[in-house]
Amino acid sequence: xxxxxxxxxxxxxxxxxxxxxxxxxxxxxxxxxxxxxxxxxxxxxxxxxxxxxxxxxxxxxxxxxxxxxxxxxxxxxxxxxxxxxxxxxxxxxxxxxxxxxxxxxxxxxxxxxxxxxxxxxxxxxxxxxxxxxxxxxxxxxxxxxxxxxxxxxxxxxxxxxxxxxxxxxxxxxxxxxxxxxxxxxxxxxxxxxxxxxxxxxxxxxxxxxxxxxxxxxxxxxxxxxxxxxxxxxxxxxxxxxxxxxxxxxxxxxxxxxxxxxxxxxxxxxxxxxxxxxxxxxxxxxxxxxxxxxxxxxxxxxxxxxxxxxxxxxxxxxxxxxxxxxxxxxxxxxxxxxxxxxxxxxxxxxxxxxxxxxxxxxxxxxxxxxxxxxxxxxxxxxxxxxxxxxxxxxxxxxxxxxxx
Numbered sequence: 001x002x003x004x005x006x007x008x009x010x011x012x013x014x015x016x017x018x019x020x021x022x023x024x025x026x027x028x029x030x031x032x033x034x035x036x037x038x039x040x041x042x043x044x045x046x047x048x049x050x051x052x053x054x055x056x057x058x059x060x061x062x063x064x065x066x067x068x069x070x071x072x073x074x075x076x077x078x079x080x081x082x083x084x085x086x087x088x089x090x091x092x093x094x095x096x097x098x099x100x101x102x103x104x105x106x107x108x109x110x111x112x113x114x115x116x117x118x119x120x121x122x123x124x125x126x127x128x129x130x131x132x133x134x135x136x137x138x139x140x141x142x143x144x145x146x147x148x149x150x151x152x153x154x155x156x157x158x159x160x161x162x163x164x165x166x167x168x169x170x171x172x173x174x175x176x177x178x179x180x181x182x183x184x185x186x187x188x189x190x191x192x193x194x195x196x197x198x199x200x201x202x203x204x205x206x207x208x209x210x211x212x213x214x215x216x217x218x219x220x221x222x223x224x225x226x227x228x229x230x231x232x233x234x235x236x237x238x239x240x241x242x243x244x245x246x247x248x249x250x251x252x253x254x255x256x257x258x259x260x261x262x263x264x265x266x267x268x269x270x271x272x273x274x275x276x277x278x279x280x281x282x283x284x285x286x287x288x289x290x291x292x293x294x295x296x297x298x299x300x301x302x303x304x305x306x307x308x309x310x311x312x313x314x315x316x317x318x319x320x321x322x323x324x325x326x327x328x329x330x331x332x333x334x335x336x337x338x339x340x341x342x343x344x345x346x347x348x349x350x351x352x353x354x355x356x357x358x359x360x361x362x363x364x365x366x367x368x369x370x371x372x373x374x375x376x377x378x379x380x381x382x383x384x385x386x387x388x389x390x391x392x393x394x395x396x397x398x399x400x401x402x403x
Contacts, residue, residue: 007133011126011163014170017072018122021115021173024065028115031058032108039096052084055095062104062181065111069177072170080183100183107180118173122166129162225261229254281305282315286322286340293326296337303344310349314401317375318342318351321397324372325353333357333393349401352394359391372397 031054038054059081066077082098084091095101236250276285283305290297304310310318322340329338335357343350361369373383376397387393 007163011129011166014167015122015126017068017170018118018166018173020068021111022119024061025112025115025119027061028108028112031061032105032112034058035105035108049088049092052088052091052095055098055101056084058101058104058108062107065177066181069174069181072174073178077178077182079181103181103183107177110180111177114173114176118169121169125162125166125169129166132161133163225257229257229261232257277312277315277319281309282318282342285315285319286342289319289323289326290340293338294330295335297326298337298339300339300341300343302342304342304349310401313379314349314399317379317381317399318349318397320375321351321372321395322353324369325395328361328369329353329355329357329393332361333359333391335391335393344401347400349399351397351399354392354394357391357393358389359387359393360389361385361387361393369395 034054035058038051059079063079066079070076079100081100082094084094086094232250232254236247236254239247239250276288280288281304283301286299286301290299304318309315325340326338329335333355335355338353338355341350341352341354343352369383369385372395376383376399379399381397381399384396385394386396
């Protein structure tokens, strides 16, 4: 009886999934009429503003069925649509040129028919299944257990003859829905191209901003110090014969200025590519950052300490992520403890920077998180930030590293 009860429960869930297709079939039937009517009125212009709203309704209906099918299959069914933003004319154009619109439109009549057909087929399967499987699995299972208890013959699990086909119908409908509503390869390629174009634009903008910052640092810092050095040396030359002591003082000042200019120049160079990365590797460079931090930093660096070195671009990006993360923690979080964790596997380097501060970190606030996101996106990586009010804050970055 246990086998029959399990099969009965599975068939009940499958039947519920299939029967719920009947009201959805009516909605698909009505929406299938709305789309051509909207197209007709769009041709005559007067109904053009309604077309984006019809497409939004179509997307919601298809999206709900994606959720249903994904829930049954145990894997989400992806969707891909163009955003219906902008002026009214732009919304109409996007609604009509989006491949997702025509994919969903093709799904409507097919869904109307298959939802009804599968639901109707489920009724006789239920009636016949309760009789056949009830006797075969229920009574047969009881006799098998009796033989086992009296004669020691092991009872074998009983297999459904009819009810299992209800589950098979539900699987077929869910897989068919997923296949029809899943974005096509060309749509996924277009999405990927759009993502790469956006990341490339962000990388170019970040690169331009970095060049402007370096130019500003050199102009306002090193260049100004070199001008001052030139003036001091000129004064020393003028005073050399008439007042050697004053000339010597000017030269001493110039020497101190040279040391300051060199220190500033090294600082600028470090922001381009820190020499410590080349000398000590990523693990050593991160340890140097942690040593200079005002708060204790717990580190997990085994995955980047052992094995092959990462590509220079990946090491530099990971270093700047940690540097910017620790700087934000020191300036804004009020934290008493921070941690830096590296994990490496399946061709991806994961960098996680966390703190126990007050939380509420916001990219719009100019905390350098936008720069991190752009730098990471330029390497086809991803950035995520969770920072609820009250903390903790977690910055997580994934960088393709090829090993």
